[in-house]
Amino acid sequence: MDKCYRCEEPGTSAEHVPPKCLFPTRADIPEKDYRINLITVPSCDLHNTAKSMDDEFLMVSLAGIIGNNSIGYLHKFGKVERALRRRSYKLLDKVILNKQIVHRIPTNNGFLEVLWGTPDIKRLHNCLQNIAYALHFYHFKSKFKGTVKSHFGYLHYSKGNSATWNEFITKRAEIDLKGKSYIGSNPDVFKYMVSDTDKFGLYIIKLCFYGGLSVYVVFIPEGKTVPENPAMQFLNAGIPAVITLHDEKFHFEPKHQSSE
Numbered sequence: 001m002d003k004c005y006r007c008e009e010p011g012t013s014a015e016h017v018p019p020k021c022l023f024p025t026r027a028d029i030p031e032k033d034y035r036i037n038l039i040t041v042p043s044c045d046l047h048n049t050a051k052s053m054d055d056e057f058l059m060v061s062l063a064g065i066i067g068n069n070s071i072g073y074l075h076k077f078g079k080v081e082r083a084l085r086r087r088s089y090k091l092l093d094k095v096i097l098n099k100q101i102v103h104r105i106p107t108n109n110g111f112l113e114v115l116w117g118t119p120d121i122k123r124l125h126n127c128l129q130n131i132a133y134a135l136h137f138y139h140f141k142s143k144f145k146g147t148v149k150s151h152f153g154y155l156h157y158s159k160g161n162s163a164t165w166n167e168f169i170t171k172r173a174e175i176d177l178k179g180k181s182y183i184g185s186n187p188d189v190f191k192y193m194v195s196d197t198d199k200f201g202l203y204i205i206k207l208c209f210y211g212g213l214s215v216y217v218v219f220i221p222e223g224k225t226v227p228e229n230p231a232m233q234f235l236n237a238g239i240p241a242v243i244t245l246h247d248e249k250f251h252f253e254p255k256h257q258s259s260e
C-alpha cells in the first residue's frame, strides 16, 4: 500500500486535491461534467481532511466570491447554499469572522448577496497548506519536506502596507510564472501552474479556483531560506521603503505612519 502524502503511515484512503465538494455534480450543473480525472493522493486517517470539516469550510470560503466565473456562482447557489442552510448558516460564522453587512449587488437576474467581513485567514492557510503538500506529492511524485507559505491574491485589503504588499507579491509571483501553462482536467473549477526553482531553491505553485481566485504557494525546502528583504529592514527601522519590480514602484510606510 502507498504511504500517506504527508507522513510515514500507510495511505488508507484517497484524498481529493482540492476537496471533491468544490467540484459541482451533474445534479447541480447538468450541462457539463466538472468531475473529470479528479486528482487524488493516498492519505492516512489523520491527514484526510474530508474527515475534518475543512472541506466544507473551504467550499464555503471560495465559492461565490466576487471575481469567480459562472461555475463558482452556480455552485454557490446550489451545493454551498444547501450546506449553509443545513446548518442554519452557522458555518458562515466560521468562515467569516466579524461578519458585518450583507451587501446586495444588483445583477441581471436579481440580486447577489455579498458578505463583508474578515475571513478566517488562519484556517484558510491551514486548508491551503494541506492542498499544497498534496498537490506537490501528486505533481512531483515526492513528499515535500520544508515549509510552505500561501498568499491569497484574491483577498481585498482595505489600504496601507497590506494592500501594497498584496500587489507586490502577486506581481512578483506572476513574473516567476511567466510562460508556464495551467494544468488540470476541470479548469473552470480548479487549475494550477508550477514555476521553475529560483536561485535560492524556492518555487511557487499558483492555484486558481473558479477561474478567478488565485492563491500563490511558495515552497521553501528544508535547508533553504527566504532571502532577507532589505526593504523590510528599513520599515522595521521606521524608514519608508520603495521596492521596484521591473517598471513598477511599490511604496511601503513604516507602521506608525501607516494609515492601517
Ligand SMILES: [Zn+2]
Binding pocket: 004, 005, 006, 007, 008, 009, 043, 044, 045, 046, 047
Ligand atoms: Zn498521514
